[in-house]
Amino acid sequence: MQKKVKTTIEECDEVASKLAIDGGTPVRTEALPLEFPGVHHMGVEEVEAATRVVGSRSMFRYYGVALQREVEAFESEFAHFLGVQHVVAVSSGTAALNVALGALGVGPGQEVIVPAYMWVSVAAAVINRGAIPVLADIDDTFGIDPRSLEERISSKTTGIIVVHMSGAAADIEAIRAVADRRKLFLLEDCAQCIGGTVNGRRVGSFGDMGVFSFQMNKNMTAGEGGAVVTNNRRLYDRAFACHDLGYARNDAGRLIMNDPELCLWGQGCRLDEIRASVLRVQLAKLPQIVGSMHRSKYRIREAIKSLRGIGLRRVVDEAGDTSPFLITTYRDSETAQKVNRALRAEGIVTYPQGITNILMTEWGFHLYYNIVSLVQRTSVDQAGFPWNLIENAGLRAEYAKGTCPVADSLFERSILLAIPSSLTEHDEGDIIRALKKVHQSLIAR
Template identity: 70%
Template sequence: MPSEEHTGKSQPPVRSQPFPLEFPGVHYFDEQEIEAVKRVLRARSPFRYYGVDLQGEAEAFEREFAAFVGAKHAVAVGSGTGALSVALAALGVGPGQEVIVPAYLWVSVVAAVVNQGAIPVLADIDDTFGLNPASVQARISSHTTGIILVHMSGAPADAPALAELARQHGLWLLEDCAQCAGGSIHGRKVGTFGDMGIFSFQMNKNMTAGEGGCVVTSDDRLAQRAEACHDLGYARDRNGRLIFDSPELCLWGKGTRLDELRAAILRVQLRKLPVVTAAMRRSKYRIRQALEAFPQVALRRIQDPDGDTGCFLITTYPDAETARRVNLALRAEGIVTYPQGISNVLMTDWGLHLYYNIPSLVHRTSIDRAGFPWNLTENRGLGGNYAKGACPAADSLFERSIVLAIPSCLTRSDEDDIIRAFEKVLREHLSS
């Protein structure tokens, strides 16, 4: 609990009650999700390709999700990590290839590249907290085959510029939209700027079934490959039977199918997604507006506020020490979700979202004794430095920024508390 010891003052903290936990979708669970699960159970058909009385939930979810995003195809999978791995397999990623990834990401992104036998190359971010196109340009080599852009912390990266850059260099672009489901840039949904997009429906995400993911694309061939790779490596006919006479689709499976139970939940959550993101966006922009009175606090550059899903607020301070003190003081004012929440953290404590916090990347850990994939002959000389210092703009933003989760069920009075706490702390800690 916040205490005088933390604030160093006798004034009571702004807030004594913890905030709701920061899991956007689950706050909106109601009878509809329960009914959806019951429907599948009653039909005794939890597997997507056949059953006693197959409900076709996964297939319907794919159709509905593709239509929502504005892509031609969707392949529902078991997780966002699975989706990344399926997408890279569909794109034909393997040894001898470099894949550009951002300094601000999630460990699964690099894991997917390394597991394919390819080598990740870090590029720096800018004040959108997404890939900086100029840094990407500088990291393109003769071995680069593609770019993974990650729409981090709820708001889109500069996808149009990166799509153009990829096009100019003949590279593929994969958008990781795990943290940005429902996000858009001037009306165009994330996931449709690149050759492929991936989503996660794990519990921290804007819509959830606890676990789950999806791959989207408008390219027929990539869609077929993704469908085969997410399953057993082969296409299936309308009755769910495997097809072996299509040489193009005799591939290797990743075993990451989505089951009917979670697909049924996700169909309900998809219908609620615009309401969930609108609630977070409304709260976030109310708080952002109040922070505009403090010119020393830099607010993340948002390309299109209407397309921001609103699940995180990032504030940046003039130096690392100020950021640290502001974060401690905000927490002491009760701006925390606990016991499990990690809602208000200094970005350097944001774990495996930061490239230099990923030990297996920094140390080029291998999966096998032969040093796969780093020691493969094809990969000799590829990659670069992964230790702190490799991406200076990101390093500076990380140590000067605080990331605050915006729960999807904040009341006006909760928002008032956050605003009052910021105002109190900033007046005290920012020199005028």
């Protein structure tokens, strides 16, 4: 009799732990919520803000029949939030990169160091200015490795673009030290880390300049939008001119054409009043948005941190992690693939609408070797700009897989799990249960 009961319990355990991929019961069947952190917290406040601007019939930032000065207010509120002196709001993060590099005077004959883990816009901004991006490898923070950075500096290097990826900061203090020692400009791309901090200081305030994106996947959003930030008045003036028509403007919003320092070429990427009004509301909600992702992510990290065989990304300052993604790393690519497939079968998925739970190798234009136009060094003109410019002869334009071996290995062995800002405790519990179940069957044995 006793024997029979014991067998039944064992059988129950076996059924409960049998992986869904092997015919067991999945941990959940309902799709996880989509990512898009700011979107989950959008409500009547954003609607009222946008409606107010449309009602004013003054959607242009510089003048109108009843100008609301939303862009100006957003710039000053964002500057205050970051603890920086100047902000220029622009129409996208890509525009912000272009404007910042224009302000910094990047052009042909210069090498600018970019990380192996980034976004296509980072390389594109350098190339569009006629300069050459040089890849630096990453470390276990998934940001630039300060040692690789140092090694890749040449006599042609003028600056570094550090990219705070997947919600958490790179080793920014060490990178700042390299930039200072080697007298290079430091531009921080904070598109994926809005509101992040390191030792209490906001990302975007460490560099000579910082850039942000408010596109829909970011921690706060107006669908599209961006910002360039700096503490340097000259860089601000240049960025301001570059984002507009190439000139400064007076208090009435009219162009000033007799300033010899600010007689430049504009990029036409001003932000409009409607999106600025939405961004002001989202900025006020940012602590709440980031707070919810942080709570979810660190509950999951805490629950899995002792599972041998599941590595966690090193986070430079956990308190300052904005947390839209959890990155886990495995001993080899085969294990990562198996775990990924098994987790998806357990219902840890939003696909096809979202990107929850993917192998990092599937993370598109975030990986240098996936950026086809970079690897193939394509040009928009017939002359091969910027690769064939005489000023760029001999500069190191190497982008094939293998250029950054640490990144190559991390990408192949890692899984990216989105942490939506609307995860419930129940969702978090399911993610933890699925990770433990898959670990038990595929790794611990």
